[in-house]
Amino acid sequence: MTNTIEAEGLVKRYGDKMALDGVDLEARAGSVLGVLGPNGAGKTTAVRILATLVVPDGGSARVGGHDVRKEPAKVRELIGLTGQYASVDEKLTGRQNLVMIGRLLGMNRSAARARAAGLIDRFGLRDAADRAAGTYSGGMRRRLDLAVSLVGEPSIIFMDEPTTGLDPQVRAELWAVVREQIARGATVLLTTQYLEEADQLADEIVLIDQGKVSARGTPDQLKARAGDRRLEIRPEHDAEKAARILAEVTGLSPHHGENGLISVPVLDPTLPPAVFRRLDDAGIVLAEHALRRPTLDEAFLSLVSTPARPPAESPAETPGRSPAHDPADAPAGSAERPSA
Amino acid sequence: MTTRNTFAQGMTLTWRSLVPLRNQPGELIQLLLQPIFMIVIFVVVFGAMSGDQAGAVQHLLPGVLTQVALTQTITTGLRLAEDIGNGVFDRFRSMPIARSAPLMGRILADTATMTLTVAVALLVGAVVGFRIRTSPLEALGGVALLLVFTLALGWVSAWLGLRAKSAASMQGMATAVLLPLTFGSTALIPAANLPSVLQWWAALNPVSHLADSLRALFTGGPAGAHIWITLGWAAAIAAAFVPLAVRAYSRRIR
Numbered sequence: 001m002t003n004t005i006e007a008e009g010l011v012k013r014y015g016d017k018m019a020l021d022g023v024d025l026e027a028r029a030g031s032v033l034g035v036l037g038p039n040g041a042g043k044t045t046a047v048r049i050l051a052t053l054v055v056p057d058g059g060s061a062r063v064g065g066h067d068v069r070k071e072p073a074k075v076r077e078l079i080g081l082t083g084q085y086a087s088v089d090e091k092l093t094g095r096q097n098l099v100m101i102g103r104l105l106g107m108n109r110s111a112a113r114a115r116a117a118g119l120i121d122r123f124g125l126r127d128a129a130d131r132a133a134g135t136y137s138g139g140m141r142r143r144l145d146l147a148v149s150l151v152g153e154p155s156i157i158f159m160d161e162p163t164t165g166l167d168p169q170v171r172a173e174l175w176a177v178v179r180e181q182i183a184r185g186a187t188v189l190l191t192t193q194y195l196e197e198a199d200q201l202a203d204e205i206v207l208i209d210q211g212k213v214s215a216r217g218t219p220d221q222l223k224a225r226a227g228d229r230r231l232e233i234r235p236e237h238d239a240e241k242a243a244r245i246l247a248e249v250t251g252l253s254p255h256h257g258e259n260g261l262i263s264v265p266v267l268d269p270t271l272p273p274a275v276f277r278r279l280d281d282a283g284i285v286l287a288e289h290a291l292r293r294p295t296l297d298e299a300f301l302s303l304v305s306t307p308a309r310p311p312a313e314s315p316a317e318t319p320g321r322s323p324a325h326d327p328a329d330a331p332a333g334s335a336e337r338p339s340a
Numbered sequence: 341m342t343t344r345n346t347f348a349q350g351m352t353l354t355w356r357s358l359v360p361l362r363n364q365p366g367e368l369i370q371l372l373l374q375p376i377f378m379i380v381i382f383v384v385v386f387g388a389m390s391g392d393q394a395g396a397v398q399h400l401l402p403g404v405l406t407q408v409a410l411t412q413t414i415t416t417g418l419r420l421a422e423d424i425g426n427g428v429f430d431r432f433r434s435m436p437i438a439r440s441a442p443l444m445g446r447i448l449a450d451t452a453t454m455t456l457t458v459a460v461a462l463l464v465g466a467v468v469g470f471r472i473r474t475s476p477l478e479a480l481g482g483v484a485l486l487l488v489f490t491l492a493l494g495w496v497s498a499w500l501g502l503r504a505k506s507a508a509s510m511q512g513m514a515t516a517v518l519l520p521l522t523f524g525s526t527a528l529i530p531a532a533n534l535p536s537v538l539q540w541w542a543a544l545n546p547v548s549h550l551a552d553s554l555r556a557l558f559t560g561g562p563a564g565a566h567i568w569i570t571l572g573w574a575a576a577i578a579a580a581f582v583p584l585a586v587r588a589y590s591r592r593i594r
Binding site for chain 1: 345348349352353355356359360363364367426427428430431432433434435436437441
């Protein structure tokens with residue numbers, strides 16, 4: 001059985017608003033696909049389409065090899081859904097929620113109870129297991145929600161912003177659960193607003209912004225794409241002379257930062273050694289030097305245009321977009337509407 | 341999806357709707373207090389005002405029972421709207437279960453609580469002096485008629501709940517439907533005492549016929565055509581609203 005996720009050209013409109021405007025997604029079997037984007041980017045809509053909750057206006061998607069439109073029942077047998085919009089029953093206890101899901105999935109009473117007990121232990125809910133879920137704290141609720149989605153040991157798991165609003169400790173616990181699921185062989189599609197989360201968990205990241213894919217790649221590729229590496233040096237003395245050498249070798253005028261930090265973008269990997277040789281020849285001692293990649297935060301900011309723009313404006317005029325994401329955006333403009 | 345699976349899932353979801361009554365004593369108390377309050381207010385207070393307490397209790401209790409049962413039909417749509425609003429519905433939809441199971445569970449659970457409410461109301465009625473003067477068979481017939489009619493109204497409630505934007509708006513709409521039905525009827529006030537504009541409506545109103553049927557089936561006297569008219573209305577309401585609710589449901593659940 002394949003547990004892959006593939007989507008091509010997903011389109012979804014809500015009234016005048018394009019929630020998704022030609023989004024392609026692909027997750028290999030056993031990998032984590034991180035769907036990253038600001039609020040309202042269309043992440044949840046994408047998950048809801050893949051989890052058979054929403055029918056797309058255009059495009060197609062296969063989950064575990066089954067078309068979400070033609071064989072939703074087959075898809076539902078493979079998936080687990082957790083996050084913002086799939087919720088637990090607040091009036092039932094944590095244990096009752098878990099038993100109910102087990103029974104709905106066809107387990108007999110004792111099997112459903114045993115499975116519930118195991119998940120309660122695994123998710124550290126023993127003390128709260130027999131209290132109504134409505135009394136749970138935010139973190140406990142998310143843990144229960146995740147546990148509920150894992151009752152049937154799904155081979156494909158959708159997690160829609162599973163850690164939004166949680167404190168770092170609970171977040172780390174949930175990350176551990178995601179890693180366990182991967183170790184078990186499951187495929188995970190995870191949406192998040194947190195770069196760190198995508199960086200930590202995802203094998204591949206798709207950046208969605210205003211219903212379109214604005215970039216995709218591994219976390220490292222995205223960081224690389226977001227901007228050039230920068231060579232940063234802090235000379236102990238002779239800062240002027242060091243800056244001049246930097247300029248001569250790289251052919252670019254260096255930027256003077258705080259605390260005597262001098263930096264310059266470098267595209268050619270042979271340049272930094274050349275810079276260090278010249279500085280050494282000149283007898284300049286460096287207090288600090290680094291070849292720094294941009295953080296994923298910087299990548300995110302340079303790839304996503306957060307302020308909403310009027311739809312009439314051409315996307316080409318939007319500042320701050322990397323030109324590197326053209327392939328993903330190309331088919332989006334020609335989103336065709338299927339017969340409704 | 342086999343029929344057996346569908347039935348098992350429906351029963352699991354019925355359990356899920358009933359178990360909060362056991363979990364939280366507050367839920368159960370709230371369910372039981374409603375008939376108690378209504379009976380105390382209408383039967384005892386209005387009965388005392390009329391002077392003939394015993395006669396008033398015999399006349400009013402079937403009417404109050406009707407009102408209590410009708411008010412409770414709101415639950416069906418309200419809980420459906422809540423499940424849709426807080427994402428529980430989406431959880432069920434993402435699972436490999438029969439599409440009909442959540443609706444089936446809801447209706448079965450509400451029928452069970454309705455039976456409980458009617459039993460409690462009759463018990464409280466006995467405490468305040470209401471006496472069933474007919475045969476057990478006729479009395480059971482009365483209970484059955486009430487359950488059949490509220491089940492039909494439950495589908496109106498379900499339809500409203502499935503179409504509503506929120507649980508609160510569902511409650512508002514349901515109240516707007518129920519008020520003219522319960523108060524514009526002969527359930528509590530004899531037709532002769534109603535303003536003339538309301539008299540034609542009360543004569544048509546199925547709730548009048550339901551209340552008069554219950555009176556006849558519990559305390560004796562001629563039921564006349566009331567039972568048949570009530571059943572006719574129940575059939576008509578069900579014929580109109582079961583398909584409407586199922587359609588609204590399939591839209592929500594596809």
